[in-house]
Structures are given as structure tokens and as C-alpha cells.
Amino acid sequence: MDLTLQVWRQASRTADGKFVTYEAKGISPDASFLEMLDVVNEELTERNEQPIHFEHDCREGICGSCGMMINGVAHGPIGGTATCQLHMRHFKDGDNIRVEPWRARAFPIIKDLIVDRSPLDQIIQAGGYISVNTGSAIEANTLLIPKAIQERSMDAAECIQCGACVAQCPNGAAQLFTSAKVSHLGLLPQGQPERYDRVIRMVEVMEEHFGSCTMYGECEAVCPKEISIDFIARMNRDYLAAKFKNRKAEANG
Amino acid sequence: MTLDSKIPPGPIDKKWEHAKAHYKLVNPANKRKYDVIVVGAGLAGAAAAASMAELGYNVQCFVYHDSPRRAHSIAAQGGINAAKNYQNDGDSIYRLFYDTVKGGDYRSREENVYRLAQLSVNIIDQAVAQGVPFAREYGGTLENRSFGGVQVSRTFYARGQTGQQLLLGAFQALERQIALGRVKMYPRHEMLDVVLVDGQAKGIVTRNLVTGTITSYAADAVVLATGGYANVFYLSTNAKASNATAIWRAYRRGAYFANPCYTQIHPTCIPQSGDFQSKLTLMSESLRNDGRIWVPKVAGDARRPDQIPEAERDYYLERKYPSFGNLAPRDIASRGAKEVCDEGRGVGPGGRGVYLDFADAIKRLGRSVIEERYGNLFDMYADITAENPYETPMRIYPAPHYTMGGLWVDYNLMSTIPGLYVGGEANFSDHGANRLGASALMQGLADGYFVLPVTVGDYLAGQLGKKVSADRAEFKQTQAEVEQRIGKLVGAKGKRSVDSFHKELGNIMWERCGMARTAEGLKSAIADIRTLREQYWRDVRVLGTDAEPNQALERAGRVADFFDLGELMCIDALAREESAGGHFRVEHQTGEGEAKRNDDDFLYVSAWQFKGDNAAPELHKEPLVYEEVKLATRSYK
Numbered sequence A: 001m002d003l004t005l006q007v008w009r010q011a012s013r014t015a016d017g018k019f020v021t022y023e024a025k026g027i028s029p030d031a032s033f034l035e036m037l038d039v040v041n042e043e044l045t046e047r048n049e050q051p052i053h054f055e056h057d058c059r060e061g062i063c064g065s066c067g068m069m070i071n072g073v074a075h076g077p078i079g080g081t082a083t084c085q086l087h088m089r090h091f092k093d094g095d096n097i098r099v100e101p102w103r104a105r106a107f108p109i110i111k112d113l114i115v116d117r118s119p120l121d122q123i124i125q126a127g128g129y130i131s132v133n134t135g136s137a138i139e140a141n142t143l144l145i146p147k148a149i150q151e152r153s154m155d156a157a158e159c160i161q162c163g164a165c166v167a168q169c170p171n172g173a174a175q176l177f178t179s180a181k182v183s184h185l186g187l188l189p190q191g192q193p194e195r196y197d198r199v200i201r202m203v204e205v206m207e208e209h210f211g212s213c214t215m216y217g218e219c220e221a222v223c224p225k226e227i228s229i230d231f232i233a234r235m236n237r238d239y240l241a242a243k244f245k246n247r248k249a250e251a252n253g
Numbered sequence B: 001m002t003l004d005s006k007i008p009p010g011p012i013d014k015k016w017e018h019a020k021a022h023y024k025l026v027n028p029a030n031k032r033k034y035d036v037i038v039v040g041a042g043l044a045g046a047a048a049a050a051s052m053a054e055l056g057y058n059v060q061c062f063v064y065h066d067s068p069r070r071a072h073s074i075a076a077q078g079g080i081n082a083a084k085n086y087q088n089d090g091d092s093i094y095r096l097f098y099d100t101v102k103g104g105d106y107r108s109r110e111e112n113v114y115r116l117a118q119l120s121v122n123i124i125d126q127a128v129a130q131g132v133p134f135a136r137e138y139g140g141t142l143e144n145r146s147f148g149g150v151q152v153s154r155t156f157y158a159r160g161q162t163g164q165q166l167l168l169g170a171f172q173a174l175e176r177q178i179a180l181g182r183v184k185m186y187p188r189h190e191m192l193d194v195v196l197v198d199g200q201a202k203g204i205v206t207r208n209l210v211t212g213t214i215t216s217y218a219a220d221a222v223v224l225a226t227g228g229y230a231n232v233f234y235l236s237t238n239a240k241a242s243n244a245t246a247i248w249r250a251y252r253r254g255a256y257f258a259n260p261c262y263t264q265i266h267p268t269c270i271p272q273s274g275d276f277q278s279k280l281t282l283m284s285e286s287l288r289n290d291g292r293i294w295v296p297k298v299a300g301d302a303r304r305p306d307q308i309p310e311a312e313r314d315y316y317l318e319r320k321y322p323s324f325g326n327l328a329p330r331d332i333a334s335r336g337a338k339e340v341c342d343e344g345r346g347v348g349p350g351g352r353g354v355y356l357d358f359a360d361a362i363k364r365l366g367r368s369v370i371e372e373r374y375g376n377l378f379d380m381y382a383d384i385t386a387e388n389p390y391e392t393p394m395r396i397y398p399a400p401h402y403t404m405g406g407l408w409v410d411y412n413l414m415s416t417i418p419g420l421y422v423g424g425e426a427n428f429s430d431h432g433a434n435r436l437g438a439s440a441l442m443q444g445l446a447d448g449y450f451v452l453p454v455t456v457g458d459y460l461a462g463q464l465g466k467k468v469s470a471d472r473a474e475f476k477q478t479q480a481e482v483e484q485r486i487g488k489l490v491g492a493k494g495k496r497s498v499d500s501f502h503k504e505l506g507n508i509m510w511e512r513c514g515m516a517r518t519a520e521g522l523k524s525a526i527a528d529i530r531t532l533r534e535q536y537w538r539d540v541r542v543l544g545t546d547a548e549p550n551q552a553l554e555r556a557g558r559v560a561d562f563f564d565l566g567e568l569m570c571i572d573a574l575a576r577e578e579s580a581g582g583h584f585r586v587e588h589q590t591g592e593g594e595a596k597r598n599d600d601d602f603l604y605v606s607a608w609q610f611k612g613d614n615a616a617p618e619l620h621k622e623p624l625v626y627e628e629v630k631l632a633t634r635s636y637k
Helices: A033-046 A118-125 A147-157 A165-170 A174-186 A193-208 A218-222 A230-251 B012-022 B041-053 B093-103 B110-130 B162-179 B245-252 B285-289 B316-320 B330-342 B359-365 B367-385 B440-460 B473-490 B498-512 B517-539 B553-575
Strands: A003-009 A019-025 A096-100 A110-113 B037-040 B056-063 B183-186 B189-197 B199-208 B214-218 B221-224 B263-269 B292-296 B354-357 B392-402 B420-422 B606-609 B618-623
Touching: A003 A033, A003 B618, A019 A033, A033 B498, A110 A165, A118 A193, A118 B162, A147 A174, A147 A230, A147 B162, A165 A218, A174 A193, A174 A218, A174 A230, A193 A230, B012 B110, B012 B498, B037 B041, B037 B199, B041 B162, B041 B221, B041 B420, B041 B440, B093 B110, B110 B162, B110 B420, B110 B440, B162 B183, B162 B245, B162 B440, B183 B245, B189 B214, B189 B221, B189 B245, B189 B367, B189 B473, B199 B221, B221 B245, B221 B440, B245 B420, B245 B553, B263 B330, B285 B367, B292 B316, B292 B330, B316 B330, B330 B354, B330 B392, B359 B367, B498 B517, B498 B553, B517 B553, B553 B606
Parallel strands: A003 A096, B037 B056, B037 B221, B056 B183, B221 B420
Antiparallel strands: A003 A019, B189 B199, B199 B214, B263 B392, B292 B354, B354 B392, B606 B618
């Protein structure tokens, strides 16, 4: 199939960017979106033009490296999939495709389609863990976890930290990402000791970098792991509970 | 130099205890005076960096990704083994040890494997404590499943994303130490060389992948946990950026490279669909628990799978290996697939595929059970192939997946360069000539959480007051060499893209140093690699400069190292005149076409020493001594 691409090119964070039009010819419908860009890049190299820079690695939808706005939608038109798992058979011969980097103030452009997503790591650093040093764990089966709780926790833990939720959100909010980690850990018995401290610390760092959630729900629609927006409600509940606990603790001196 | 593997004394089940009781310790107040560099943050690297930081060392951790959580450990699907014997099915530390040695076709070091089996139980405890959501039974206890090459259920898993969840456990432990200021993280930094001072590893040289700046970092010890080299084949199940540069640069500085020819070709991958193909996707081996592998009995049978009656199908693994059936080890299952395809019985485009059929399992267990067990794998398959595996059998074909070879290390995971430690897939230590499923995660985490933190400490205890600064001449010299090499790649201004060379190299390796190898093929491969490499340095085209993000330049350096490593793999495969595990020499097979080992002449680890660009590498041999396990012909019949 033959396609026309408009790709955002920007040499560096401070340089001016612009859309540049490329023709992608003879693309196999079985190719992934990134393999289609590989073909374009080989042609660009042939013509002595610098290839389009984009982040990618595992190409199995699990590392979370890749991601771009495809016709205005994070990871493209098919739900529940990362860009690397989006195949060209979902497009039509002759289509025009607009390719942009993640749109979010918190993710400045590094080059072309590559952005800096490091604020997401900072949210994890604020408390997205269980404080247990190597060697001090108890025997694994002394902790019984109901299957349903484990499954729910796993639903949240599947997040790949790609940033699509932020990129799609009109407010550039990171609630879905943050709530997924808060819920993964907060649902499990191991996560209880730090549950309320964790949510306060993570939400505070989140708010430093990202916009506010006004429940558009677009994050859920583009999430490649189909993480449910219910986790945001769960995080908000924990956050409120944590604030009340703090007030009580402070009132008691 | 003789290879001293530093095996502790005593019976095999007491060796690790003995070693730990005798390692030198660093006074808690002194630990913060030591700097340790960890390169890579997959399971081994993240676990080592976090655990050493918890102990109090200053850790600097370098990754080429934007975040340590992207390392390719994240893509491991099926599970992690541990000798917990929760299923009461006769498992034990000894049995896990035995299975791993046997699975490795008796080419691994017994003592290392025993320690791995011992530590396996601690890993599960640690992971659960970190919040890894392993699958559970209704009663709340941990669930297990079986994997290839064994007859017990000892594999722990988190849906089809076990690697992801274990890596997130290690990643979160690492992020906690970053927040505490104990680990300084360097994302988007690629290690391009190791620096030796008086023969000891004292630092590294890196390139900042955003600015292009080349910088030296000094430390008291360096840990490489940079993964395997299966991307030498171009098409593999590895991530696109996975590369051998860190270990290859260390090899060139004096670290011996062990068993480079031991590569694992994984039997269950989605077949290649065209020239545009950039990587191959693995379908977890756990699928072989419920899927049955077959091809038509007659060559050239072009009927749809549902049109081929039962009597005209050949379930070749079940036929040839009745006791293990579809759960035969990876090397055997892969060769089986190659064999039937070579006979013209392969299915799908190009005839390079076999069926993995779930019809019986769906009939027996119901679709919902299969969905719960493998749902995400089935979805992934459907995404890629546009076929529904619930209705039509999957098509699979072997693909390069894992490399058992790696830098030679002693029992303490130290390479032949003092102060340079190697963990995870980057070392050679535990899997012999073939790795069993669900063992890579186990090894990476055993190395990272439990071995390296104590063995590196033992070395550091002797380094007090020997700190060096990155201003020394050795660093400047190494840095100059790195810069010169980058200049050469950017300056070549040739006509061909990096990828076009990489594909050609990969093709040579796959055809002649892949699933079946011959002396003649290997010799011609070595000659062709040399010619192609010479052309590469002359004719490679890297556009842009070295002072900006430049993905072609990043790849160019890695591919340059793959040329050299590919050559060494062929040299090693040629020298090993036997078949063992993943290394199958056509000249050495039994009448039934099984791998034929030669224990009289090849019961050793091949450790290669770099002797210069235009000189042949020197082979050193570490004899393998089997005291616990009796050498036998591997049988899965």
C-alpha cells in the first residue's frame, strides 16, 4: 500500500519544528507502524536525509518506549495497542497519516518524535514501591492473597509507563498512570503499611508536573493495556482518606 | 593465565554458605566511601544496583533507555522457576539443579547451578514482598505451572508478563534508592568502554545519547549487566537496541569471552512475514503446556489445517519424545521444527512454520480457561498475524532468543579483569549449552539480589584507599580511543545504511552459525564476515553529527561490534567438534539425528582471549568436573 505521511521534525528541544511530508510506498499490510517508518527511514538515508528519530525497543508492546500521536490519537486508531503493535492493515491504501510526538507540556521534545518522559519516573520515586530491603522478605506462602485481589492488582500493574494517557488528556494529566501504581501496591496486603503515605507523596509530585484530571476519560480510551479509569476513583478515595488520617494524627499531636 | 573458578570447598550444598562465611566484609561506616558502577538495569542490573545501595555503597547506574524500567527483561513472558515444591510433586533444590545441568547438556559449572537452585526460593520471597502479583490459587496461595524440559510444576508466573512484573519489582526497589540519594541514575547514557588502571577495572566511558558528550566515570568496581547478544542475527526476539558492545569492549580490554557459540534458538516464535521484518516475536513456551505441535505427514500438503484429518497429521515431538512430548527442551524442539520444514512439510508462507494447535485443550478445558492462561499471548498473536488462534492453529517457527555464552566469570561472578563483575545473560555461568525455560529470570535475579552484593563487597574490602580519579591518563587515553572510533563511523560517509549491513551479517550468522552448523559453512562464514566488515568501515552511511541524538550512530557502533563477535562465534563453533545443546554440528549427530556430545575431548568451557585486531584469539580451557551429576546422554524420550 502507498501512504502519505506528515511527520513532525524538530532537531532539538529549542529548535523550531515543522511538519514534513513523506511518501511511504509499497508498504506491506503485515508491517507494523514502526516497520513502516523503518522503510521510510531507509529511503531517507538513501537520499542523504537524516532519518526520523523515534523511540522504540522491544516492539512487543511491553517496554513502553514507543508512542506517537497518529492522526491525533495516541498509539493510533486501534484501541488497546501500543504503536509497535499497530499494523498497517488497519489503514487504507492512499491514506494520509499525521505523525506527531506526545503532546504534553510535561514531556518536552528531545528530537523529532522523541520526548522526555522523566517526570513519570519521579512519581515512582516519590513512593511507587514497597520498602523492603533485599533479604528481609518472609516466606512467600505465609501471605495469602485472594485470587480476585491479586487479579485486580495485576490489572493495574500491567501499565507500561508509555505516557499515552498524559499525551491524550486535554489537561495533560497523569492520573491514570499514578493511580495504576497506587492501586497495584495499595490493593495488596504487602502494600498496606505505606498505603496512605504513598498516595499523598505520589499525588504531590504528580501535581508538580502534570495537569489536573477533569474526568474526560480519554486516557482510558488510548491506554495500550486498557487500564481502567476506576483506578483513578480508587486513588482519589485513598488520597482523601489519607488526608483525614493526617488531620486526625496532627490534631492528636 | 590459568582460569581459577574460585570454587569454595566443602560439599556442594554447603559451598555457598562457606563462601558467604568467608567473604571479607566492609565496615558499615566505610561502605559509603565506595563507588560502584552498574551498567544496565534489567533484572540483574537493577537488582544489584538496588541491593548494593541498600547495603550502603554509592552506586552509579547507567542505561541507554530513558528509564531503567525499559530493559528487555521486561519482555519475558512465561515465568520464573523456583524449587519451592509448593505442589508436593517431588521437587527439590537438587532436582532443579539436576534439571538445569541436564538441560544445559552437561556444559555448565555444577557449583554455580547448585547455588542458583538454592537461591531460587529466596527470589520468590523477595519478589512477593515487593508486591509482584504472581498468579494465585483460590485459597490465596501461589500457583505454579510446568515448563519445557522438566516434569514438575515449579514455574511462578504473572499472566504472560512475568518478566515485566519481576522487573518492576527490581525497578521500584531501584527508584526507592534513587530517591534516597544512594543511587545516581544516568539514563540515556551508553557505555562505550571500560577503563583499566593497573590491570583493574576502575571506570567506564559513556556517550550521552542526547548531547553526544563523551564522559569518563571512575569507581572502585564495575558491574556489567548488559544482557545477551542474540541480535547478532539481526532478526531475533531481543529488543531492537539489545547489543553486545559493553561486554565486547570488556573482552577487548582483557575479559575472556566464554562459549560464544552457545546460542538458544527458541522454538515458539511467530514466523517471519516479509523483508520489512524488524524483529521476531516470541510466543511463550508455556503455550506448549496445552498446545500440540504438528505438521502434515506428507510434504507439500497445502490444505487448510482444519481440512487435514487427524490421521494425516504428524505430532512429531509427541512421536519422537513420548515422555516429554511437546515439553521437550528448546534446542530439541527447535531442531525438530527445522527438520520437518527442511523435509518440505512446513506450513504457512515460505513453508517455514509448524502448527501449535489448541483445539484439544479448548475442547478439554473450555475456551475460558485457555483465555485466562494465555489470553494476552493469543491477543498478541492475533494483532500480529490477523488470525484468530482460538479458531485456527498458531503458526510458529524457531528464532534466536537467548545467548548462553558471555563473559567468563568465576564463582564470584568476577571476570578475568579484577574488579569487573558480570551478571545475568551477559555472563556465561549457569546454563551450559542450552537454557531451560523460566531460568533466565531466576539467574538474573539470583545474580543481582543475592550474589553480586556480597561478592563485590568481598573485592571492595581490599580496595580501601585505592580510589582513582577520572582525570588520570588511563581515562583520557580510553576516552580518546572512543572518540576516534565514533569519528570514524560518522566520517565514513559511505553509501549503505547500518541496517542493510546488519541484515546481511544476520543472514550469514543465521544460515551458517544458527540451528545447524558445519565446518565448511563456518569457515566460509568467517571469510564472508571479514569481507563484509572491511566494506562496512569503508561504506557505512551515518548521517548527522556526533553532537546530537543520532540513532544511526548508536546502531553503527553496536553493529561494528557484532561483526567482531559474530566472527568469534564462528571460530568457537568451528573449534567445538561436537554437538551440545544449542550448538549442533551436523558432523556430530547420532543415527537418530540427536546431538552427539564428545565428553572425552570437549568437557570444558572455551574461554577466548583477545589478542589484537589482526591476531587470532587465544583459547583457554576451564575443565568441567562433574561430581554430583553423572554424565549421561540427554534423553527426553
